[in-house]
Amino acid sequence: MKNPRRFPRLHLTLIIAIAIIVVFSLPDDIDDVSSPKGSPKIVDIPLNLGKPSTPTTQLAPATPDAPAAPKTVETVEPDPKAQSAEAPKPAETQAADVTPVKVIEKPLSIEPQDPTTAPVTAPPVTWEPEYNITTHEHKVQSGDTLTSIFKRYGIPQKTLFNLLDYKGTKPLTRIKTGEEVILQITEDGRFVGLRYAIDPTDTLVVSAEDDKFKIDHEIHTIEYKKRFGQATIDSSLFLAGEKAGLSHALIMELANMFGWDIDFALDIREGDTFRVLYHEQWVNGRKIKDGPILVAEFINQGDTFQAIRYTDSDGNSNYYTPEGLSMRKAFLRAPLNFTRISSHFNLKRRHPVLHTIRAHRGTDYAAPTGTPVWASGDGKVKFAGWNGGYGKVVVIQHGQKYSTKYAHLSRIKSGIRPGKKIRQGQTIGYVGTTGRSTGPHLHYEFLVNGVHRNSRTIKLPQAEPIAKKEKDAYTRHSKKMMQDLETATRLAAHSNYE
Numbered sequence: 001m002k003n004p005r006r007f008p009r010l011h012l013t014l015i016i017a018i019a020i021i022v023v024f025s026l027p028d029d030i031d032d033v034s035s036p037k038g039s040p041k042i043v044d045i046p047l048n049l050g051k052p053s054t055p056t057t058q059l060a061p062a063t064p065d066a067p068a069a070p071k072t073v074e075t076v077e078p079d080p081k082a083q084s085a086e087a088p089k090p091a092e093t094q095a096a097d098v099t100p101v102k103v104i105e106k107p108l109s110i111e112p113q114d115p116t117t118a119p120v121t122a123p124p125v126t127w128e129p130e131y132n133i134t135t136h137e138h139k140v141q142s143g144d145t146l147t148s149i150f151k152r153y154g155i156p157q158k159t160l161f162n163l164l165d166y167k168g169t170k171p172l173t174r175i176k177t178g179e180e181v182i183l184q185i186t187e188d189g190r191f192v193g194l195r196y197a198i199d200p201t202d203t204l205v206v207s208a209e210d211d212k213f214k215i216d217h218e219i220h221t222i223e224y225k226k227r228f229g230q231a232t233i234d235s236s237l238f239l240a241g242e243k244a245g246l247s248h249a250l251i252m253e254l255a256n257m258f259g260w261d262i263d264f265a266l267d268i269r270e271g272d273t274f275r276v277l278y279h280e281q282w283v284n285g286r287k288i289k290d291g292p293i294l295v296a297e298f299i300n301q302g303d304t305f306q307a308i309r310y311t312d313s314d315g316n317s318n319y320y321t322p323e324g325l326s327m328r329k330a331f332l333r334a335p336l337n338f339t340r341i342s343s344h345f346n347l348k349r350r351h352p353v354l355h356t357i358r359a360h361r362g363t364d365y366a367a368p369t370g371t372p373v374w375a376s377g378d379g380k381v382k383f384a385g386w387n388g389g390y391g392k393v394v395v396i397q398h399g400q401k402y403s404t405k406y407a408h409l410s411r412i413k414s415g416i417r418p419g420k421k422i423r424q425g426q427t428i429g430y431v432g433t434t435g436r437s438t439g440p441h442l443h444y445e446f447l448v449n450g451v452h453r454n455s456r457t458i459k460l461p462q463a464e465p466i467a468k469k470e471k472d473a474y475t476r477h478s479k480k481m482m483q484d485l486e487t488a489t490r491l492a493a494h495s496n497y498e
C-alpha cells in the first residue's frame with residue numbers, strides 16, 4: 001500500500017508519541033498539579049462512586065475488650081511473610097488521599113462476642129509467647145479443595161468440618177485456581193486463623209481457637225480515580241497506548257468503543273491521535289483494574305470520533321456520540337480480532353496484499369493463522385464449508401439486504417452451519433490460507449442486494465439515537481464529559497510546558 005507517502009520524512013521527526021499521564025482534576029484542584037517535570041502529575045479525585053458506602057466496620061463489637069489485646073497481629077509480625085499477608089504496605093499507596101480502608105486490627109484474636117463473658121473466656125496474656133505462628137500463603141492450584149489444602153498443612157479434617165458448620169463460611173467451598181488462602185498455624189499444628197479474599201472488596205477472616213471460630217469480613221470500598229491519557233500513534237496503537245501509560249486492557253476497550261467506525265486492522269495510520277479520560281479502580285491502596293472509559297476521542301486519518309459513556313435510568317451503560325447516537329452499529333468495520341494483529345503489527349512494516357483470487361472484490365486482512373474471525377453483524381449462516389478458490393468459507397445473511405463472506409479460513413468454528421443464528425462479534429472461524437491463497441489472511445466480502453461493495457467505504461445503516469426520555473440527561477452529561485476531556489487536555493499540555 002502507499003501509506004508511507006502520506007508521511008513525509010519531516011513529519012516523522014515531529015510525530016513523536018506524546019506520552020503523558022495526567023491525573024485529571026477539577027479546575028479548583030489545579031494548584032495540586034505540582035509534581036516535578038517529567039513525572040506523572042497525580043491529582044486524585046476520590047469520586048466515591050463505588051458501592052454505596054456500606055459501613056466498613058459492620059462487625060467488631062466496639063466494646064473495649066482489652067483482655068484480648070495481647071493476641072494481636074503483632075503475634076505474627078516477626079514472620080515477614082505474615083506481615084505481607086496483612087494489609088499492603090503504605091508505600092504502595094502512591095497517593096496520600098487514598099481513603100484508608102479499615103483493616104481489622106486483630107484478625108487473630110478471639111474476641112468474645114458477649115463482652116460479659118470476656119473475663120472468663122479471655123485467655124491469659126501469657127498465651128502469646130508460647131507459640132510460634134506460621135503463616136502459609138497458599139496459591140490455589142487446579143484440583144485443590146479446602147480439604148486437600150488443610151490436609152497439606154497438617155490440620156485435622158475435623159477442624160475443617162467444624163469450621164464449615166459456621167455460618168458465612170460458604171465462600172470457602174468455592175475457592176478457585178489462582179486465588180490465595182492464607183493459613184495461620186501454630187508450630188504444633190493447630191489452626192489459628194485463615195484469610196481469603198472473596199473478591200477485591202471482601203476478605204473473609206477466620207480466627208480460631210480450640211475449634212471455636214469467629215468469622216469476620218474486611219470490607220474495602222472501591223475507589224474510583226479519574227485518569228487521563230493521550231498519545232500520537234507512531235508505530236502501533238498498542239505501543240502508543242503503552243507510552244501514554246494505558247494498560248493493554250484499556251487500549252482494547254478503546255478500540256472496541258470505536259470498532260464500528262474505525263477499522264483498527266487496516267485504517268490506523270502514523271499520526272493518528274487519541275485521548276481518553278477513564279477510571280482506575282483502587283482497593284485498599286492497590287490498583288485492581290482500569291476502566292471503564294468515561295469519554296474518549298480518536299482522530300483517524302483526519303476524521304474525529306468521540307464517544308461518551310452513559311448509564312441510562314435502567315442502569316445500562318453504553319457509548320454514544322456527543323449528539324446522542326449510539327456508537328454501536330449494525331456492522332463492525334473489521335471482522336476479526338484486530339488486537340491479534342495490532343499488537344504485533346508495525347505500521348512501518350505493513351504486509352503485502354495476499355489474495356490471489358482473480359477480480360478481487362473483497363478486503364484482505366493479513367493475520368496469523370488461528371486469529372478469531374468475527375461475524376461483522378447479526379444474521380443467519382447461509383453457507384459454511386469448502387468453496388473452490390475461497391477454501392473454507394462462511395457466508396452470513398443479514399436481513400434481506402446484506403450478506404458477508406469470510407474466506408480462506410483454517411477452520412470453521414464447530415456449530416456454525418446453515419440456518420444458525422449469529423450475533424455480531426461472535427467467532428465463526430479462524431484465519432488460515434485454504435483455497436487459492438499465498439499466506440494466512442482473511443478475505444472478507446460485503447454484499448448489498450447481492451452486489452459486491454467496498455466494506456471499507458460503504459455507508460452503513462444509521463446508528464440508533466439515545467432513547468427520548470434519556471435525551472435531556474444525556475445532553476447535560478455529554479457536555480460535562482466533553483468539557484472534562486478538554487480540561488484534562490489543557491492540564492496535560494500545561495504540565496508539559498513547565
Ligand SMILES: [Zn+2]
Nearest residue numbers: 355362364443
Ligand atoms: Zn482477498
